[in-house]
Amino acid sequence: MLHDFINWILATVHGWGYTGIFFLMALESTVLPVPSELVLIPAGYLAHQGEMNFWLIMLASTVGSLAGASLNYVVAMWVGRPFLERWGRYFFVRPALLHKTDAFFLKHGAVSTFTGRLIPGIRHLISIPAGLTRMNPGTFALYTCLGAGLWSLILTLFGYFLGGNEALIREYQHLITAGVAAFVALVIGGYWWWNRRRQA
Numbered sequence: 001m002l003h004d005f006i007n008w009i010l011a012t013v014h015g016w017g018y019t020g021i022f023f024l025m026a027l028e029s030t031v032l033p034v035p036s037e038l039v040l041i042p043a044g045y046l047a048h049q050g051e052m053n054f055w056l057i058m059l060a061s062t063v064g065s066l067a068g069a070s071l072n073y074v075v076a077m078w079v080g081r082p083f084l085e086r087w088g089r090y091f092f093v094r095p096a097l098l099h100k101t102d103a104f105f106l107k108h109g110a111v112s113t114f115t116g117r118l119i120p121g122i123r124h125l126i127s128i129p130a131g132l133t134r135m136n137p138g139t140f141a142l143y144t145c146l147g148a149g150l151w152s153l154i155l156t157l158f159g160y161f162l163g164g165n166e167a168l169i170r171e172y173q174h175l176i177t178a179g180v181a182a183f184v185a186l187v188i189g190g191y192w193w194w195n196r197r198r199q200a
Contacts, residue, residue: 013042018056022064029068029124029148036061036123040152044159057156058149065117065148066141069127073140076131084132098132105133110143115184117147 012020021043028034040061046052084098105112109130116126130140 013039014046017052018060021057021060022067025061025064025148025152026068026071029065029127030072031124036151037155040155041159044156044161046159047156048160054156054160058152061152061156062145062149065152066144068124069144069148070141072124072127073131073135073137076128077134080128080132081134101129102133105129105135109133109135110139111187113140113143114147115187117144118151118184123147123151 012024014020016023021039024034024039025036028036028039040057043052043057043061044054047054047057085095113126113130113135116122127140127144
């Protein structure tokens with residue numbers, strides 16, 4: 001079944017082109033398990049072959065990611081928030097915890113949304129707390145696009161330069177993950193230092 005699912009993703013990228021990239025990246029930004037690596041690395045390789053335009057891949061991917069994340073955001077805000085306010089105490093989400101989360105996202109929502117888009121496993125979920133805490137929609141959209149755009153750029157470039165060599169992809173894919181994790185750590189560390197300096 002997994003093999004068929006992977007083949008479906010690859011066929012969608014090849015057959016649907018930019019529309020397929022938009023659709024798959026929108027799905028990846030909800031709670032559905034669509035690996036963005038299987039979407040953008042082949043797309044990057046097609047760009048290298050001259051069959052697709054690099055920047056249109058980036059546009060379709062980033063806008064698709066924003067569309068999927070916005071769906072999570074809206075559902076969390078209009079359904080999840082009222083549910084937690086009324087029934088959250090039965091799920092160990094008391095009003096005090098909800099208020100603390102609100103305060104955290106009010107203060108740190110931008111950097112959380114940006115870095116969250118770069119972390120596997122969190123990338124497609126970070127829009128849920130943003131919606132629950134009613135993060136400013138414009139700020140949410142901006143930092144979602146920045147994070148999703150950077151992630152798309154990394155994977156598309158990876159496919160552009162190595163997409164024809166599966167052995168090299170397997171060899172270097174873990175380095176991408178490690179490099180992105182280091183970048184996220186630097187961003188969070190710099191943000192923490194900047195906040196400390198500002199409050200001093």
